[in-house]
Each structure stands twice: as structure tokens, then as C-alpha cells.
Amino acid sequence: MKHTRIALASAAALMMTLSACGGDSGGGSGGAYPSEDMDWTIAFGPGGGNDIMARTMVDILQRNDLYPENIRVENRDGGSGATGWGYLLNQAGEGYGISTTSGSFITTPLQADTGWEPTDFTPVGLLAADNALMIAAGDAEFQTYDEWVDYATGKGSVVVGGIGTVNVDYIIQQMVADAEGYEIEYVPYNDEGQMQTSLLSGAIDTMISNPGSIMGQIEAGQVTPLLFTGPERLEALPDVPTGEENGVSDLPSMPRGLILPPDAPQEAQDWWVETMQEVVETEEWQAYLDENFLLEDERWGEDFTTYLDETQTAFEEQLTELGAL
Template identity: 65%
Template sequence: MRLKVLLTTVFAVVALVLSACSGSGGGSGSAEDYPSQDLDWTIAFGPGGGNDMMARKLVQIIQDEKLYPANISVKNREGGSGATGWGYLMSKAGDPYNISTTSGSFLTTPLQSDPGWTYKDFTHVGLMATDDALLLVDGKSNIKTFEDWVSFAKGKGKVVVGGIGTVNVDFILQSLIAEHAGYEIEYVPYNEEGQVQTSLLSGALDAMVSNPGSILGQVEAKEMTPLLFTGKERLAALPDIPTGAEKGMADLPSMPRGLILPPEVPDYARDWWIKTMQQVVKSDQWTQYLEQNYLTKDELWGDDFTAYLEKTTAEFETTLKEQGAL
């Protein structure tokens, strides 16, 4: 009888040890050995846009500074205004070897539909910057100023405009600008920057919005004409382009550029990434990236980032309801 009890106890202990060792895939480990595995970095949009550019720059800095000890695999998982990519990250709950960057769609996509997640589900690492936008038309157009654009838009009755995401910051900007200037829009959403640019240059769109870092090359090549900048101050690279505030549109929203982990990852993983990203944003490479791509430095970490997401989501929801999008 004693032997039977002893064997039962031994088998139970062995089972617990094996269970602990097997863990839940990539999510197993401890604070002492994290990180020690390859990292899967999801970009929730296609190549060429602001989210893609920032994610790849962050990975480059992390690798150049030797801050991560294993391989980092970067993959674009675009679709559904970010729903596909962040849905993939959601499916990796508890696994600290998956990560993704955020944009406005991270907040607005769940407001419009039910992708199975909201910003609340994820582990929030930090906000690192915000990204403003340019309103642009085809460079071959006779429209050269914002006033030209407003006259054209009012004369056409309804203009066709585009941007990234269905009810993303791009949609909010197009709607707010149109409402203020007194014209109507038909908004066309895209999953990646290249699609928007092609549509504008082919005549399928009358105007588009894009982040300066994604579009300045086309502006310099005279392929596109910028009409308005949504930031608080004029761009140094485009000193003749007025801001929204100059045209009576204060507090136009910016694109939040942050970093998130899957739900339910260990606290030590979030803490490691906060500490690591605080090193990244102090690097010369990151400073140069912000300057070259005209992003605004804006840093919030952990719980402060969570509070920012909550406040910004509420603001976006109010605006989208006012615009009839929700």
C-alpha cells in the first residue's frame, strides 16, 4: 500500500514537472532567461506605410545595438484595417515572443466592427511618437492650394478621397477637413500605402492623406501636390504648406505610434520591453528617424500608455459618431 502511494506521488510530481517544462509554446520561460527565443514581429499593414516603416526601423535599431539576443522575424499581416495582424497577435495570448506596432486603426477598427479584440486585450509597452499627415492631390492637377481644392470639391458636389483603413485616422481627417470647408466626400479605404498612391495618380481618387515620411519623395518629384499639413507647425521641408490650425481647424488628430505584446504575457516580458525601448528612443538612429520622417516625439510607458489609449479611443469614438461613421 505504501509503495502504491509512493509511486502515485512520484508520477504526480513528474507530470507537474513535464507540464511546466512544456509550457504553452513560445510562452514558456522565466524572467531569468527572457528573452532567449526568436521573436515574431507582426506589421498589421502592407509595405511602405508609416506603420511598416517604423516597425522596420525599430527592428534595425534593436539589431544594430544588439539589444535582442535571438533572431527577429518581421512579417506583414495586412487586411481588415489591421484586424488580421492584431487578430494574429491576439491568438498568441501568453506568448512573449510575439510583438506588434500600433496605429490609429488599433483603436478605430474595433469601434467599427467586432474583430474579436479591442486595445484593452493587449499588453501595452509604450507610445514612442505621433505622426501627422498631408492632404495631397495629383501633381498633374491644376489644384495648387487648399483654397483651390475647396473650390474644386464644392463644384464637383462630392469628391472621392482615400487613406489607410476604413474608419482610421485618415478617414477622421478627411471627414473633419471636409466638414469644416463645407464639401462632401466619398471615402475609399486601402490596406497599404502603395495602393492609395496608385489610385491617386491613376485618377481614381481626387485626393489622399498620407504621413510625410511615406510621401515626401513623391512630393519632391512633383508627382503629388501637398495642400495642407495636420500638424501644429509647418513642416520645415514644406514651409509654404499651411497647417490645419491656420485654416481654422485646431486639434486635428495624429496617428499614435506605439508597441504592444499579446494578452496575458508575463509582467517580466513587458518590463523588459519597456526598458529596452527606452534605450531605443535615446539612440541617434531613432532621433534621426523622427527628424527624417517628421514624426513628433511623444513617449508614454506601460500604464501611462494604457491611459493614453483609453482617452484617445474615447475621442475617436466621439468624432466618428459625429461624422456618422458609427
């Protein structure tokens, strides 16, 4: 009887070991994916469009109990996003790091030795396109786009700001300047708050911002919108003209997407694609799109990689034409 109990105990232990080994997937220990805390990187400082989107996603995941463990969110800004995405790059092969994308994710590798390209990362999906506003201080001497053009062409050269060095914000500022015939000195920022402070202090003349991150200040009269880059005027800002209306065509939008580290386990990519497809169907996500004036644009998995590759080629051509590359 004693030998029988020992044999049964040994068999049970062996079955538990095999079960644990068979269930350990997704680049970590502790069972089927996901079974660990998630390390969520925001590659820019607080307050901007990337930060708002990331924290909205995390809130939806947690409110709806979609991620079974904790999600640690940290802003790792610097180098036009290179610091944050470089941090994610160092988690290659793992399934417990993640980050949101922006225009800098595509443009930064074009002008800096980042050690990575957008297509190196494991794609989850493109979720939305974020158009932008050109913004002036509320007490600036120019309060409409036409007044801005008169001011800028009269001075010949103006100081303007945006998030990132050679980024969508820079492209917009330079394309408008070229179309209207004035020169710019472009000042890059890593965070929206610093840029707004510079605008309100008069250190820069205009800045680029996304409607979702600046609308409160517009409503408060602290800043004034001059131009919108989207295809049609915003219902919330019916008096603000578009670039198209002023002969500035093909202004780029900000791609809002989600990526995992390079070579992330297949089960991790599959889980995040399926889960984010649930997230974008929630009322909370639809409210976020509406409140932040984003256009729905969904491309999952390898379709997102194809989009990144094609968009980077287009941005490289634009930046070369503008003399930035």
C-alpha cells in the same frame, strides 16, 4: 568509489534540471527572457508609416545587438489592421509576439467586431505622434489647399482615400470636408502603394499620408501636399498650411506605439519597456523622428494603456459626430 561517482552524477543532473526549470520564464522554453525568435507583426502592407516605423525599430534592435535572437518581420494586412492584431491576439499569454500600433488600432474595434479592444493587449509604450498631409497628384488641376477647396465645393462631392476604413485618415478627410462644405466618398486602402497608384491614376482626388512615407514623391514632383494636420507648418514644407490656419481644429494624429499579446508574461513586458527606452535614446531613433517629421511622445506601460483608453473615447465622440458610428 563507484557509488560515490553515481551519487555525484545524480546530484549534478538534479541541479541542472532545477536550474533549467528556474530559468524558464517569459512564455517560452530555453532560459531567461528573451531566449526565442521574435514574431513581429506589421498590421498593414509595405511602404506606409506603420511599416516604416516597425522596420526602423527592428533595424535599431539588430544593429545594436539589443535582441539576442532573430526577429521575424511579416506584413499581415487586412481589415484595417484587424488581421494583424487578431493574429497577435491569438498569441495571448505568450511573450514572443509583438506589433506596432496606429490609429486603426484604436478605431477599428469601434466599427467592427474584432473580438478585442486596444486595452486588451499588453502595453510596451507610445513612442511618437505622427501627423499627416493631405496629398494631390502632381498633375492635378488643384495644386494648393485653396484650389482644392474651390474644386471640391464646385463639384459638391469628391473621391478621397486613406489607410483603413474608419480611421484617423477618414476622420481627417471628413473633418476637412465638413469644415469646407463638400461631400466625400471615402475609399479605404490597406497599403500605401495601392493608394498612391489610385491617386496618380485619377481614381481618387486626394489621399492622406504621413510625411515620412510620401516626402520622396513630393520632392520628385509626383504628388503635391495641400494641408498639414500638425500644430505648426513643417520646416521642409513651409508653403503648406495647417488645418488650424484654415479653421479646421483638433485634427487627430497617428499614435505610434508598441504592444505585446494579451496577458504577456511580466518579464517580457518589463524587458521590452526597458529595451525600448534604450532604443529611443539612440541617434538612429532620433534621426528617424527627424527624417519622418514625428513628434516625440513617450508613455510607457500602463500610461500607454490609459492613453489608448482616453484616445479611443475621443475618437468615438468624433466619429459619432461625423456620422460614421
